[in-house]
Amino acid sequence: MQEIETIILAAGKGSRMKSNIPKVLHVLGDSPLLGHVLEAAKNISKKIHVVYGHGGDQVKSFFNDEDINWILQEQQLGTGHAVREVIPHIKDHSRVLILYGDVPLITLRTLKLLLNESIETGFSILTCILENPKGYGRIIRDKNGQIESIVEEKDASEEQKKVKEINTGIMSIRSDLLKEFLPRIKSNNAQNEIYLTDIVDMVSKSGRQIKSVTTSEEYEVSGVNDKKQLSELERIHQLNQADQFMRDGLLLRDAARFDCRGELSFGQDCEIDINCIFSGKVTLGSNVKIGPNCIINNCSIDSNVQILPNTMIENSNIGAGSCIGPFARIRPETVIGENAKIGNFVEVKKSSIGESSKVSHLSYIGDSNIGDDVNIGAGVITCNYDGTNKHPTHIGDGSFVGSNCELVAPINIGKNSVIGAGSTITKDVPEGSLGLSRSKQSVIANWKKKK
Secondary structure, eight states: OOEEEEEEEEOOOOGGGOSSSOGGGSEETTEEHHHHHHHHHHTTOSEEEEEEOTTHHHHHHHHOOTTEEEEEOOSOOOHHHHHHTTGGGOOTTEEEEEEETTOTTOOHHHHHHHHHHHHHHSEEEEEEEOSSOTTSOEEEEOTTSOEEEEEOGGGOOTTGGGOOEEEEEEEEEEHHHHHHHGGGOOOOSTTOOOOTTHHHHHHHHTTOOOEEEEESOGGGGOOOOSHHHHHHHHHHHHHHHHHHHHHTTOEESOGGGEEEEEEEEOOSSOEEOTTEEEEEEEEEOSSOEEOTTOEEESOEEOTTOEEOSSOEEESEEEOTTOEEOSSOEEOSSEEEOTTOEEEETOEEESOEEOTTOEEEESOEEESEEEOTTOEEOTTOEEEOBOSSOBOOEEEOTTOEEOTTOEEESSEEEOTTOEEOTTOEEOSOBOTTOEEOOOOOOOOOTTOOOOO
16 A cells, blocks of 8 residues: 655745735634644645745744654745655655645545545546636546646636636645656746646646546635635634534524634533634533523533523533523633532632532632532622732632622631621631621711712
8 A cells, every 4th residue: 555645835925814924824713724734634644744935934833743844945936846845755656645735624535535536547636616717727628538737727728718627736646656747847837837737737648547536615625815715714614513513413593603613522402502602622511501602712511501691611610500691701720510600790710619609790709619509699709819929718618608798818718607798808707607897887967968
């Protein structure tokens, strides 16, 4: 079995992106454009060559992958020239798959079909039928339907421009054919560049047959040249993911208003409303309901949880049967226990909230350990920062903290204790005690407001 080597062309400047970021580092979904192509390549071949150029140091340092053979193309003289730079690194008796760092949505299924087609003749190319093929090289076939050549748009005749089958640039070719024909390509064209596509004409004229695979999905072969195209492919990518999720049993209220920028797994009977964004690794149990406009990043959410609208959850674990939101913010390193309630305009940071505990309104809980069956009233603040260091707050099981209290950490509230509303607590409260800190109320009769 011939070894498969992959060449990824990623040296383009990407001037139409109008950005200081190299084109192949612009992000689609959760990964740079080149990252998507590398992921596909790694599923097919062990040896990957990436031809880089503009912004190459940024590209290399971003991926920092020792298994990639990075090859610098100092002068941008065309795709054929880029592949020539790799020839000294290609083994004999291998098959070479040629991909592009700015064509991110090529599928593994299509690449496997392309590789299989090249087994017999040693050469296969990927084509696509477009209603509007303007700007693409055309596939020219003979009367028997065999591929003769590829003609670039700038060099095509009016008759050739009517052809709707276009070249994608993606091909599989045996290494001996690549090494034999690639050095012969000349730059006698409108762009004065060395076109990789000219190898098709040469191989055809040598009497060898060229196989083809035609994809029906235009997005698979669409490149990114500007931010409009990046945005268009992003939406296609999101819809593709949404379609697969729905086939797997996820209910999306509107697939067009759904974004997964990471890895999402889920149990049965989960529902997601509009405008939700998932990033990092998110795991949902069964019967999880997520309201509109939520942002969830790197979280584990157990079964029977309800996430109400406009809630943000990051790097946290949410216990089964809990209810979070609306307008709640769960910050990193937070653990919410089973059947707990985190209500509207509550922020929780680096804290654990016990089973069946409630923080229902307008509170900040930071660096805290709250036990089971605790009730936190409206407007409660754990004062965890003294200007230099963070300090912990511990509240025992069954305690009740009244509204508008300030708990100045470090502090311990014992089990089954009560903190009176409006108190500023600076000392520990023993188990089963009442903590109260208020000034004596004064009433001045006949008080007149200033006008």
